[in-house]
Amino acid sequence: PKDHVKPDGVVSTVCPYCGVGCGIKLELSGGKIVSVSGDTGNPSSRGRLCVKGRFGIKDFVHHADRLTTPLLKRDGQFVESAWDEALEYACSRLYQFKPGEVAVIASAKATNEENYLIQKFARAVLKTNNVDHSARLCHAPTVAGLAAAFGSGAMTNSIGDLNQSGCFFVLGANTSETHPVIGFGIKQAVKNGAKLIVANPVRIPLVRYADIFLQHHPGTDVMLLSAMCKIIIDEELLDRNFIDSRTEGYESLAKSLRKFDLDHAAAVTGVALEDIRMAARLYAGSKTASILYAMGITQHRHGTDNVSSVANLAMLTGNLGKPGGGVNPLRGQNNVQGACDMGALPDVFTGYQKVSDEVAKTKFEAAWGVSLPSEPGLTLLEIIDAIDRKKIKALYVVGENLMLSDPDINRLKRALEKLELLVVQDIFMNETAEMAHAVLPSTTFAEKEGTFTNTERRVQRLRKAVNPVGFSKPDWWITAQLGKRLCGKGFGFSGPEGIFEEITTLTPSYAGISYDRLDQGGLQWPCPSPSHPGTPILYVGSFTRGKGVFKAVKFVPPAELPDDTYPFILTTGRSLYHFHTGTMTRRVKGLNALQPTETLEISGVDASNLGISDGESVRVTSRRGSVTANAVVSKRPKPGTIFMTFHFPETATNILTNPARDPVAKIPELKVAAVKIEKV
Ligand code: SF4
Numbered sequence: 001p002k003d004h005v006k007p008d009g010v011v012s013t014v015c016p017y018c019g020v021g022c023g024i025k026l027e028l029s030g031g032k033i034v035s036v037s038g039d040t041g042n043p044s045s046r047g048r049l050c051v052k053g054r055f056g057i058k059d060f061v062h063h064a065d066r067l068t069t070p071l072l073k074r075d076g077q078f079v080e081s082a083w084d085e086a087l088e089y090a091c092s093r094l095y096q097f098k099p100g101e102v103a104v105i106a107s108a109k110a111t112n113e114e115n116y117l118i119q120k121f122a123r124a125v126l127k128t129n130n131v132d133h134s135a136r137l138c139h140a141p142t143v144a145g146l147a148a149a150f151g152s153g154a155m156t157n158s159i160g161d162l163n164q165s166g167c168f169f170v171l172g173a174n175t176s177e178t179h180p181v182i183g184f185g186i187k188q189a190v191k192n193g194a195k196l197i198v199a200n201p202v203r204i205p206l207v208r209y210a211d212i213f214l215q216h217h218p219g220t221d222v223m224l225l226s227a228m229c230k231i232i233i234d235e236e237l238l239d240r241n242f243i244d245s246r247t248e249g250y251e252s253l254a255k256s257l258r259k260f261d262l263d264h265a266a267a268v269t270g271v272a273l274e275d276i277r278m279a280a281r282l283y284a285g286s287k288t289a290s291i292l293y294a295m296g297i298t299q300h301r302h303g304t305d306n307v308s309s310v311a312n313l314a315m316l317t318g319n320l321g322k323p324g325g326g327v328n329p330l331r332g333q334n335n336v337q338g339a340c341d342m343g344a345l346p347d348v349f350t351g352y353q354k355v356s357d358e359v360a361k362t363k364f365e366a367a368w369g370v371s372l373p374s375e376p377g378l379t380l381l382e383i384i385d386a387i388d389r390k391k392i393k394a395l396y397v398v399g400e401n402l403m404l405s406d407p408d409i410n411r412l413k414r415a416l417e418k419l420e421l422l423v424v425q426d427i428f429m430n431e432t433a434e435m436a437h438a439v440l441p442s443t444t445f446a447e448k449e450g451t452f453t454n455t456e457r458r459v460q461r462l463r464k465a466v467n468p469v470g471f472s473k474p475d476w477w478i479t480a481q482l483g484k485r486l487c488g489k490g491f492g493f494s495g496p497e498g499i500f501e502e503i504t505t506l507t508p509s510y511a512g513i514s515y516d517r518l519d520q521g522g523l524q525w526p527c528p529s530p531s532h533p534g535t536p537i538l539y540v541g542s543f544t545r546g547k548g549v550f551k552a553v554k555f556v557p558p559a560e561l562p563d564d565t566y567p568f569i570l571t572t573g574r575s576l577y578h579f580h581t582g583t584m585t586r587r588v589k590g591l592n593a594l595q596p597t598e599t600l601e602i603s604g605v606d607a608s609n610l611g612i613s614d615g616e617s618v619r620v621t622s623r624r625g626s627v628t629a630n631a632v633v634s635k636r637p638k639p640g641t642i643f644m645t646f647h648f649p650e651t652a653t654n655i656l657t658n659p660a661r662d663p664v665a666k667i668p669e670l671k672v673a674a675v676k677i678e679k680v
Pocket of ligand 1: 016017018021045048049053181182
C-alpha cells in the first residue's frame with residue numbers, strides 16, 4: 001500500500017489468536033507495530049495468515065483502552081494505584097482465606113511459562129488444586145476421551161501432513177472460519193484430489209468443497225458416529241490387522257452395535273441413511289483418512305462420549321500412527337494446548353502428571369520445597385457453583401473474561417457478586433474485570449517473551465517486539481510477585497527462560513526442549529531429550545497406553561430438546577472476523593467493520609413462519625434469560641436450528657446457553673439450548 005511505513009525492525013513471533021499458531025513477522029517503526037506479515041519459515045503456517053492474524057494485531061496492541069496501571073476499587077469506583085500497593089492489597093486479602101476458599105483461573109492466552117507459574121502459585125502458595133481455565137469450555141472432553149482411548153489427549157498428527165490425507169472427515173469444526181490456515185490446507189488438498197466429508201448442523205463455508213455433507217441435528221454426533229461404525233463393521237470395511245495387533249475392546253464395541261438400528265439413527269440425526277452409508281464407505285475406503293474436530297464435538301453434556309466415538313471410528317479403520325491420518329482435535333485459543341500441558345487443570349501437574357499420584361506429588365514437593373495438596377481441585381463450573389454457595393470466597397482470574405465466555409451468564413453474575421475478593425489480571429477492562437476488587441494490568445503477546453504450544457503440540461518462541469504500555473507487566477512477573485510476597489521462595493525468576501528451564505526438569509514430554517533449540521524452530525512434544533527431534537505423529541507402532549482401547553458408547557440426547565414453549569435449538573459458534581469474547585478483535589477497526597454486531601442466523605422457512613425479515617431485531621429467550629439480535633435469514637442453519645456467536649458483549653449470547661455438563665469432563669452444553677424467538 002502507498003502508506004506503508006518502511007520498518008526500522010522486524011520481530012518473528014507467533015499469532016496470538018487461534019491454536020494454529022501461525023508464525024508472524026511484526027514490522028516496527030518508532031517503537032510501534034506498523035504491519036504484520038506471514039513468516040514463511042514457520043512450519044505450521046508457511047507464511048499464510050488469516051484476516052485476524054494479518055490485520056487484527058496492531059490496533060489492539062496499541063489501543064487507547066489498554067489497562068496501563070493497577071486499579072483498586074474504593075466505594076464502588078476504580079482508583080489508580082501503584083504496583084506495590086496493588087500487590088500488597090491482593091496478597092493481604094488472599095492471605096485471609098483458607099485453601100478450600102480460594103480458586104484460580106489460568107489463561108489459554110498466556111504463555112506456557114505464565115501458566116506454569118499460575119498453577120504453581122495455586123498449588124504451592126494457596127495450597128489448593130482449585131485451578132482451571134477455559135479448556136474446560138473447549139477440549140476437556142478431548143483430554144479425557146483420548147487419554148482413555150490412546151493414553152494421551154492431543155492432536156495426533158501435524159498440520160504439515162494434512163496434504164498426505166486421502167480423505168478428511170471434518171466434524172463439528174468450522175475450519176475455514178475458526179482455524180482458517182488449516183482450512184486453507186484442506187481446500188488445497190481437496191483441489192489436489194483428496195475427498196472431504198463435512199458433518200455439521202450448520203452449512204459452513206467448507207461445505208462448498210465437500211463430497212458429502214451430513215447436516216445432522218445438534219447433539220446427535222454419537223448416533224451419527226455409531227451408525228458409521230456399524231456400517232463399517234457390517235460391510236467389513238475395517239482394518240482387521242490394526243484392530244488385532246494395536247487395540248483391545250473391539251468385541252465389546254461390536255457387540256454393542258449388533259442390534260443398533262440404522263433407520264432409527266437416520267431419524268434421530270435427521271440425515272438420510274444413504275448419506276451416512278456413503279460417508280462411512282468413503283472414510284473407511286480411503287488409504288489414509290484424517291478426522292478433524294472441534295467444539296461441535298466437545299461442547300455437549302456427552303462430549304467425552306463424542307470423543308470416544310471419534311476414537312472408535314479411527315481405530316476401526318487403522319487410521320492412527322501414519323501421515324495423513326489421525327484424530328485431530330483443533331484447539332481453539334493460541335495456547336490452550338500449552339495451558340493444559342502446564343497443569344492449569346485441577347487434577348494434574350505439568351505433562352498430565354496426576355496430583356493424586358504420590359510419586360508425582362513427591363517429585364513436585366521436592367522441587368518446589370513445599371507440601372502440596374493431593375485431592376484434585378474443582379473444575380471451572382464447579383468453582384462457580386462453590387462461589388454461589390459461598391464456599392469459595394476469593395478468585396484470582398488471569399486473562400479470561402468469564403462474564404462472556406461461560407454459560408448462563410445471569411447466574412454467573414449473581415455468583416461472582418458474592419465473592420469477597422476478585423482479582424482480575426488482563427490487558428483490557430472487560431465484563432469480568434468490571435466486577436473485580438483489584439485489576440492488575442498485563443502486557444500483550446507483543447510485549448513479552450515466552451513460549452506458546454499450538455494445536456499440533458508444537459512449542460514455539462514468542463518474542464518481545466515493543467515495550468509494555470504504561471505500567472503494565474507480563475503475567476509471569478505479576479504472578480511471581482504475588483508468589484514471592486506470599487511464599488518467599490520458588491518465584492525468584494528474572495525472566496521466562498528460567499521458568500521454562502524449571503518446566504523441562506519436571507515435565508518429561510518437554511524435557512528435551514530449550515530456548516536455544518526453539519530459536520532454530522518449533523518442537524513438537526513429546527521431546528524427551530536434548531537430542532530428540534520431537535514427535536510430528538503420535539502412536540506410530542504403539543499407543544501411550546500400549547494398546548488403544550475401544551469404548552461402547554450409548555447415545556444420550558442433549559439436556560434440552562425443543563418443546564412447545566421453546567421450539568428452536570440454538571447452537572453457538574464463531575465468526576471468521578472475531579475471536580472469543582471479542583476483547584481484542586472488537587478493538588480492531590477493520591474487523592469491526594466486517595462484522596459490527598451479533599446476528600441470529602435463521603432458516604428461510606422459520607423466518608417466514610415467524611414473519612421475520614432479514615435485518616429485523618428479534619428477541620431470543622431460553623430458560624435462563626433473553627437477548628436481542630438482528631436476524632439474518634440464511635441457508636446455513638436448517639429449519640428448527642438457529643445460530644449465534646458469543647463475541648459481542650452488547651448481546652451476551654451466553655445468557656442463553658445451558659450449563660448442563662458432561663459427567664466426566666465437566667464441560668457445559670454450549671452447543672445446544674432450547675429457545676423461542678419473537679419479533680421485538
Ligand atoms: Fe492467527 Fe489462527 Fe489466523 Fe493463523 S489461522 S493467522 S494463528 S488466527
